[in-house]
Amino acid sequence: MQFAEVEVDTKTGQVRVLKIVAVHDCGRPMNRLTLRSQINGGIIQGLSYALFEDRLLDPKSGRMLNPNFEKYKVAGALDMPLIETHIIDVYNGSNNTGTVGIGEPATVPTAAAIANAVYNAIGARVYELPITPARVLEAIEKSKETRR
Amino acid sequence: MNKFEYVNASSVKSATEQLQSDGSVRIKAGGIDILDELKERTINPKRLVNIKTVGGLKEIKEVKDSLHIGTLVTLSELASNKQVKTLFPALAEAALGAATPQIRNVATIGGNICQRPRCWYYRSEEFSCLKKGGNECHAHLGDNRFHAIFGNDKCAMVHPSATAVALVALQAKLKIEDTKGHRIVEIDNFFVKPEENAKAENILKPTEIITEVILAKPAVGSRNFYIKLKEKQSFDWPMADVAVAMEMAGGVCKAARVVLGAAAPVPWRAVAVEKALVGKKVDASVAEEVSRLAIEGAKPMSHNGYKLKVFETIVARALSVVASGDFSSKEGF
Numbered sequence: 001m002q003f004a005e006v007e008v009d010t011k012t013g014q015v016r017v018l019k020i021v022a023v024h025d026c027g028r029p030m031n032r033l034t035l036r037s038q039i040n041g042g043i044i045q046g047l048s049y050a051l052f053e054d055r056l057l058d059p060k061s062g063r064m065l066n067p068n069f070e071k072y073k074v075a076g077a078l079d080m081p082l083i084e085t086h087i088i089d090v091y092n093g094s095n096n097t098g099t100v101g102i103g104e105p106a107t108v109p110t111a112a113a114i115a116n117a118v119y120n121a122i123g124a125r126v127y128e129l130p131i132t133p134a135r136v137l138e139a140i141e142k143s144k145e146t147r148r
Numbered sequence: 149m150n151k152f153e154y155v156n157a158s159s160v161k162s163a164t165e166q167l168q169s170d171g172s173v174r175i176k177a178g179g180i181d182i183l184d185e186l187k188e189r190t191i192n193p194k195r196l197v198n199i200k201t202v203g204g205l206k207e208i209k210e211v212k213d214s215l216h217i218g219t220l221v222t223l224s225e226l227a228s229n230k231q232v233k234t235l236f237p238a239l240a241e242a243a244l245g246a247a248t249p250q251i252r253n254v255a256t257i258g259g260n261i262c263q264r265p266r267c268w269y270y271r272s273e274e275f276s277c278l279k280k281g282g283n284e285c286h287a288h289l290g291d292n293r294f295h296a297i298f299g300n301d302k303c304a305m306v307h308p309s310a311t312a313v314a315l316v317a318l319q320a321k322l323k324i325e326d327t328k329g330h331r332i333v334e335i336d337n338f339f340v341k342p343e344e345n346a347k348a349e350n351i352l353k354p355t356e357i358i359t360e361v362i363l364a365k366p367a368v369g370s371r372n373f374y375i376k377l378k379e380k381q382s383f384d385w386p387m388a389d390v391a392v393a394m395e396m397a398g399g400v401c402k403a404a405r406v407v408l409g410a411a412a413p414v415p416w417r418a419v420a421v422e423k424a425l426v427g428k429k430v431d432a433s434v435a436e437e438v439s440r441l442a443i444e445g446a447k448p449m450s451h452n453g454y455k456l457k458v459f460e461t462i463v464a465r466a467l468s469v470v471a472s473g474d475f476s477s478k479e480g481f
Binding site for chain 1 (some may be wrong): 275288290383454458
């Protein structure tokens with residue numbers, strides 16, 4: 001389970017993630033340091049997926065427009081939030097070592113948590129990822145129209 | 149990448165002597181943009197002339213009432229130079245906001261303003277666009293989310309240089325040299341629109357080198373500032389940026405230059421805003437009122453309409469900062 005705190009600039013549409021709290025049931029932890037690192041890594045990918053990453057294709061020719069790390073946007077150090085991890089030790093006897101995987105699970109909830117936090121901040125839903133400034137501004141504009 | 153010769157130049161003269169009018173010999177300074185272009189095969193030069201080995205182009209000198217910035221001064225040096233920071237915060241901020249620390253440590257001011265477009269249709273080997281001798285601009289009917297909202301009828305690229313935006317606001321002059329001597333060009337006359345020449349972004353001939361950027365020290369009561377908005381905070385091209393230089397007397401604006409970046413194929417002056425500011429006592433509410441004029445005449449395309457709101461916002465913010473003189477409290481992100 002993850003929680004996100006975000007800041008949205010409602011005039012430019014920029015979203016900044018301030019903090020992610022990640023609570024994970026990891027079975028029996030074998031190494032707490034690498035486990036936390038794995039969760040941090042998953043959150044970084046999840047944040048990147050939520051806000052930036054997009055494989056862009058030219059609508060006419062179908063050719064990829066951003067096939068390099070200059071144009072394909074991946075989150076960098078300055079985009080990182082404060083990450084707080086909580087590890088819940090669970091021993092359910094499902095296998096002989098009591099271990100559970102944590103590769104993908106840390107990545108899964110991040111984007112949804114960020115999207116919900118954005119909704120909480122601006123009162124409008126962005127239904128598509130990545131949550132770009134253009135989409136945030138559009139969502140705000142639409143919600144103003146429906147309120148009128 | 150194709151084969152090419154690589155030569156270290158010992159002086160400006162020895163460098164310009166090697167340049168050819170057909171553009172088959174190219175200058176290399178920081179090598180950031182030229183390396184990308186070689187890899188993407190948008191250019192195929194026979195020879196690269198490295199000018200990093202030329203002495204005397206790396207200094208920031210004070211000459212009478214102006215600052216002469218050598219063409220090899222890096223973006224990092226510009227961003228941290230005390231005089232640049234005090235006199236021209238717009239330029240320091242523009243340099244600081246560009247690319248990554250690693251790139252800023254090698255990228256030069258001369259190279260930065262001469263960068264080729266970052267448009268993904270131009271940069272891709274798979275598209276032949278106007279800039280490369282083709283006959284259409286693919287951005288018009290394609291994905292143009294980061295493209296121009298002004299002057300985009302022929303080619304919809306946005307000028308890639310952030311420092312150029314600041315330099316246009318600061319009315320810089322460029323010293324351009326070739327084998328015959330040198331000429332001084334006002335920066336307003338340096339950049340060219342696609343309508344004038346679709347294949348180049350400026351008037352620099354293949355046989356010429358920019359050797360200096362010259363900035364007159366601002367008059368008393370003048371202030372300048374620059375704001376850049378990016379989607380990402382680490383290494384990203386701007387969605388929109390703006391540089392403002394304002395001459396003030398008793399809080400009243402006497403003259404102003406407002407220049408938009410990532411808006412058009414050249415650094416784009418918001419002339420309507422400049423005119424509206426003159427004679428006004430600028431505060432936050434005036435800034436917001438005149439900022440609406442920044443998008444006058446804009447022609448957004450299918451994917452870049454969001455830029456209108458974004459430009460209005462950053463113009464208002466930049467004007468507020470300049471009017472208040474408090475450069476520390478940067479609004480927003």
